[in-house]
Amino acid sequence: MDYLIHIVIMICIYSILGVSFNLILGYTGLIAMCHAAFFGIGAYVAALVGIHYGLNFLLGIVAGMVVAGLIGLLVALPALRVRDEYLIVTTLALLMIIYTVMMNWMDVTRGAAGLTGIPRPRVLGLEISTPLEFLPLMVIFGILCLLISRRIVRSPFGRALKAIREDEIGAQALGKSIGSYKIRVFVIGGALAAIAGSLLAHYTTYISPFYFTLTDTIFIFAVVIVGGTANLWGPVVGAALLVTVTEALRFMALSPLIVGFTRQMAYGLILILFMVFRPQGLLGEFGRKPEEEREIGDEEEGETPAKERFLISEAREIFGKPAGQATGANGPLLRLERVSRSFGGIHAVEGCTFSLEEGKITGLIGPNGAGKTTLFNVITGIYPAESGSVHYEDLEITKTAAHQVPKMGIGRTFQNLRLFNRMTVLENVLVACPDQIGERIWGAFFRFGKVKEQEETNRKKAMGYLKFVGLEEKAGELAEDLSFAEQKLLSLARLLATESRLMLLDEPASGLDPVFMESLYPMIRELLRYGKTVCIVEHNMDVIRAIVDEVVFMDQGRVLAQGPPEEIMKSSQLTEIYFGS
Amino acid sequence: MALFVQLLLNGIWSGSVYALLGVSWGLIFAATRTFHFAHGATFVVAAYFTYIIRSGLGAPLVLAAVGGILAAVLFGLIVEGILYQWLRRSYATALVIFIASLGVLIFVENTVAMIFGTDAKSLTGFPIKTIRIGVVGFTTLHLTMLFTALLLVIALMAFLEKTNQGKAIRAVISNPEMAEVIGINIRKVFLSVHVLAAILVGSAAILTTLERGGTPDLGHWAILYAFMPVIIGGVGSMPGAAVAGYIVGFAESIGIWKIASQWQLGIAFIVLLAVLVLRPNGLFGFSVYRGKI
Numbered sequence: 001m002d003y004l005i006h007i008v009i010m011i012c013i014y015s016i017l018g019v020s021f022n023l024i025l026g027y028t029g030l031i032a033m034c035h036a037a038f039f040g041i042g043a044y045v046a047a048l049v050g051i052h053y054g055l056n057f058l059l060g061i062v063a064g065m066v067v068a069g070l071i072g073l074l075v076a077l078p079a080l081r082v083r084d085e086y087l088i089v090t091t092l093a094l095l096m097i098i099y100t101v102m103m104n105w106m107d108v109t110r111g112a113a114g115l116t117g118i119p120r121p122r123v124l125g126l127e128i129s130t131p132l133e134f135l136p137l138m139v140i141f142g143i144l145c146l147l148i149s150r151r152i153v154r155s156p157f158g159r160a161l162k163a164i165r166e167d168e169i170g171a172q173a174l175g176k177s178i179g180s181y182k183i184r185v186f187v188i189g190g191a192l193a194a195i196a197g198s199l200l201a202h203y204t205t206y207i208s209p210f211y212f213t214l215t216d217t218i219f220i221f222a223v224v225i226v227g228g229t230a231n232l233w234g235p236v237v238g239a240a241l242l243v244t245v246t247e248a249l250r251f252m253a254l255s256p257l258i259v260g261f262t263r264q265m266a267y268g269l270i271l272i273l274f275m276v277f278r279p280q281g282l283l284g285e286f287g288r289k290p291e292e293e294r295e296i297g298d299e300e301e302g303e304t305p306a307k308e309r310f311l312i313s314e315a316r317e318i319f320g321k322p323a324g325q326a327t328g329a330n331g332p333l334l335r336l337e338r339v340s341r342s343f344g345g346i347h348a349v350e351g352c353t354f355s356l357e358e359g360k361i362t363g364l365i366g367p368n369g370a371g372k373t374t375l376f377n378v379i380t381g382i383y384p385a386e387s388g389s390v391h392y393e394d395l396e397i398t399k400t401a402a403h404q405v406p407k408m409g410i411g412r413t414f415q416n417l418r419l420f421n422r423m424t425v426l427e428n429v430l431v432a433c434p435d436q437i438g439e440r441i442w443g444a445f446f447r448f449g450k451v452k453e454q455e456e457t458n459r460k461k462a463m464g465y466l467k468f469v470g471l472e473e474k475a476g477e478l479a480e481d482l483s484f485a486e487q488k489l490l491s492l493a494r495l496l497a498t499e500s501r502l503m504l505l506d507e508p509a510s511g512l513d514p515v516f517m518e519s520l521y522p523m524i525r526e527l528l529r530y531g532k533t534v535c536i537v538e539h540n541m542d543v544i545r546a547i548v549d550e551v552v553f554m555d556q557g558r559v560l561a562q563g564p565p566e567e568i569m570k571s572s573q574l575t576e577i578y579f580g581s
Numbered sequence: 582m583a584l585f586v587q588l589l590l591n592g593i594w595s596g597s598v599y600a601l602l603g604v605s606w607g608l609i610f611a612a613t614r615t616f617h618f619a620h621g622a623t624f625v626v627a628a629y630f631t632y633i634i635r636s637g638l639g640a641p642l643v644l645a646a647v648g649g650i651l652a653a654v655l656f657g658l659i660v661e662g663i664l665y666q667w668l669r670r671s672y673a674t675a676l677v678i679f680i681a682s683l684g685v686l687i688f689v690e691n692t693v694a695m696i697f698g699t700d701a702k703s704l705t706g707f708p709i710k711t712i713r714i715g716v717v718g719f720t721t722l723h724l725t726m727l728f729t730a731l732l733l734v735i736a737l738m739a740f741l742e743k744t745n746q747g748k749a750i751r752a753v754i755s756n757p758e759m760a761e762v763i764g765i766n767i768r769k770v771f772l773s774v775h776v777l778a779a780i781l782v783g784s785a786a787i788l789t790t791l792e793r794g795g796t797p798d799l800g801h802w803a804i805l806y807a808f809m810p811v812i813i814g815g816v817g818s819m820p821g822a823a824v825a826g827y828i829v830g831f832a833e834s835i836g837i838w839k840i841a842s843q844w845q846l847g848i849a850f851i852v853l854l855a856v857l858v859l860r861p862n863g864l865f866g867f868s869v870y871r872g873k874i
Contacts, residue, residue, distance in 0.1 A: 082857060088679075089853070092801075096805065104841075104843050218683070264690075265688050265691045268691065271687070272688065274680075275673065276664070276667060
């Protein structure tokens with residue numbers, strides 16, 4: 001009986017490890033090799049606090065979380081600033097160094113011999129010692145970690161994490177600071193893993209460095225992957241399955257050494273086979289999709305004429321009263337002066353000077369490779385200008401970080417859309433809403449009511465934007481399941497949700513059929529009535545003639561002309577460049 | 582002073598192995614953008630095949646070494662040609678490929694451990710002689726390490742510069758999309774990169790086994806010392822990875838002057854963190870093309 005309870009306890013401990021690692025690996029898509037190190041740090045800190053100071057075990061748990069969190073911060077900070085792959089390296093090194101410390105810091109850790117005599121926890125004056133007594137404690141902590149994880153992934157913070165996993169640059173263009181999110185979730189995950197370590201130390205009363213090696217990190221990988229990444233219950237299922245199988249192997253009449261290796265080989269094989277045949281794990285991120293329902297929905301969509309998609313009459317409901325077209329009395333909204341940017345000797349943009357008048361639609365035209373998209377990237381801070389300056393109203397934003405630019409009121413779309421494919425249509429729009437309290441950890445956990453209230457307003461607004469572009473029926477579907485045209489509309493709805501004043505549209509009409517295109521333009525014009533300013537990259541000359549107030553003509557990284565469309569079209573020199581005739 | 586020179590020399594020997602590890606892994610990473618964890622498995626395969634051919638079949642060491650490297654090449658081709666290309670065909674994300682690669686390393690390390698045990702296997706037959714110059718000393722094996730590393734890295738550079746396949750590899754490194762557009766066979770490039778890398782990492786494995794004996798867990802030791810030079814040197818720069826390999830070697834061996842040898846890894850790690858903080862793109866790095874925005 002005790003043995004069965006022991007197995008349940010181990011499942012609880014590995015569930016905590018799996019759930020915490022799932023935040024890092026599953027929801028954020030970060031690869032860290034040091035989860036066993038966090039586990040170990042929690043165990044050693046709790047053990048030392050217990051042995052030397054005899055403090056309450058809860059204090060030991062907190063101490064372990066703090067130490068693990070701080071060490072996690074130290075390793076994540078330099079690595080995640082650069083690129084994700086670097087985290088693999090620094091965390092692998094951390095894992096091996098923590099192991100070295102456990103093995104060699106004899107005075108404190110007693111090396112390979114490990115720490116013995118770790119005191120049993122006391123709750124309300126009673127000592128907890130038998131597995132049966134431990135069970136409630138373990139279950140409580142397991143549920144606590146599950147609840148914390150649930151809160152994180154269902155909060156706006158967790159939504160932003162998923163957006164970052166799906167498309168970093170897309171998330172950045174919505175004002176999310178990528179590095180900050182990754183570091184925060186990595187530290188939280190590490191601190192939660194330390195809880196599991198502390199519990200293990202108090203439960204077994206003996207720990208040694210051999211419990212916290214690469215092998216154990218791999219086991220935690222397997223727990224998350226078998227169960228299903230980015231599924232709340234996935235790691236629990238994975239832990240239950242793998243712990244039971246591991247324990248069952250003990251009963252086979254094999255030498256412990258052989259069992260150890262076979263287990264390892266099995267984990268390796270599990271990782272390979274799951275990646276080849278079922279990368280989403282047993283549960284998968286979304287459970288089963290309602291296939292049939294979706295097909296019916298698709299048919300209905302086919303009958304709706306595309307022309308009636310945009311419900312301009314709805315606009316008033318969403319945006320409120322038209323604020324009136326901005327007059328531009330205070331000078332241009334955006335001003336570029338002699339902006340240059342090169343890539344390895346190729347001048348993508350060279351000495352560009354032009355300005356965007358407030359309340360107007362400016363068309364940025366020119367042949368392929370003229371530097372139009374690069375200019376958008378320069379303005380939004382993805383590739384900051386090497387020389388020259390960019391001014392937005394009276395602020396210089398030349399060197400402003402890419403995630404700060406959207407917060408100033410500059411939004412954009414991308415040619416390749418950069419949607420968050422494995423998130424629902426509604427989530428794609430919600431994540432774009434500005435100033436979300438729930439995107440801060442403190443807000444998500446301690447300002448519950450406020451977050452809920454804001455979520456409700458944002459949800460209403462988001463449904464409004466989706467209605468505006470005609471996608472409200474699809475709100476619950478994954479973005480990757482939409483047709484290309486619908487995805488384009490979704491990227492527009494997402495842009496609207498940022499409430500930007502200046503909207504940079506990168507070829508919003510390319511790849512759409514003509515009927516559809518014609519219905520797109522009244523919508524863009526409609527935006528002006530609500531005080532927006534638009535800059536649009538476009539190839540279709542009919543479109544340019546129809547809706548654009550001002551044209552900026554570019555070729556080979558330079559601005560050749562700026563003026564009203566009729567004037568630019570008349571210039572035979574420019575048409576020659578453009579059409580190459 | 583003599584001690585300092587001796588430590589510098591020690592740095593050269595270990596740096597040579599790190600350079601081979603770094604250059605080979607860096608080549609794969611730059612060309613395929615795959616975080617090839619199974620590189621450590623290739624290392625183990627080379628070491629143990631050399632050992633089997635030498636001790637089991639009694640072949641001369643040179644022949645065993647050639648056999649070990651061939652096994653490594655074959656292994657690299659299997660992992661890339663079957664596993665990775667299968668995964669890429671099903672649009673696997675980088676994360677999926679990484680985890681599969683991790684699985685390969687764990688599987689190979691433990692299979693080897695099960696068959697051969699975890700005790701260190703030594704390769705016999707190398708004519709080790711100690712050479713003394715004044716107060717410093719080294720062995721013929723140390724010199725072999727240095728010359729093998731220099732020879733292979735220079736040969737690789739020449740291959741990348743002079744041959745058509747080498748030029749194709751460089752094109753893929755600098756811009757894979759464009760390379761495909763101009764008709765370069767990406768699959769072939771990936772396979773050839775794995776062949777080249779396996780020759781380098783296989784040599785590093787044999788040298789390491791000769792020096793200190795081979796154990797199955799050298800696989801993840803090797804992978805760690807393969808990553809570090811690449812990050813320190815800068816992704817995409819082969820000479821950068823080679824130089825960084827020596828920097829890690831020097832840092833570790835000079836560190837030992839004051840610090841106990843078990844903390845070697847800690848020293849390498851501090852160099853790594855310092856580079857990440859001060860020069861995020863590496864000492865000789867340029868930012869590698871990361872796709873169209």
